[in-house]
Amino acid sequence: MAAVQGLGSVVTLSSGHSFDSRRGRHRLVLQHQS
16 A cells, blocks of 8 residues: 655655655655554
8 A cells, every 4th residue: 555645745655765756856765664
C-alpha cells in the first residue's frame, strides 16, 4: 500500500522509497517505517 501525503505531492511506498511528483524523481527514505 502507498500512503499519499501533501495532497498527492509526496507518495511514500512501503518499499521504503519516496516519490515526489513535484520533482518527478525517486528518493530513498532513510527512516524505518514500523
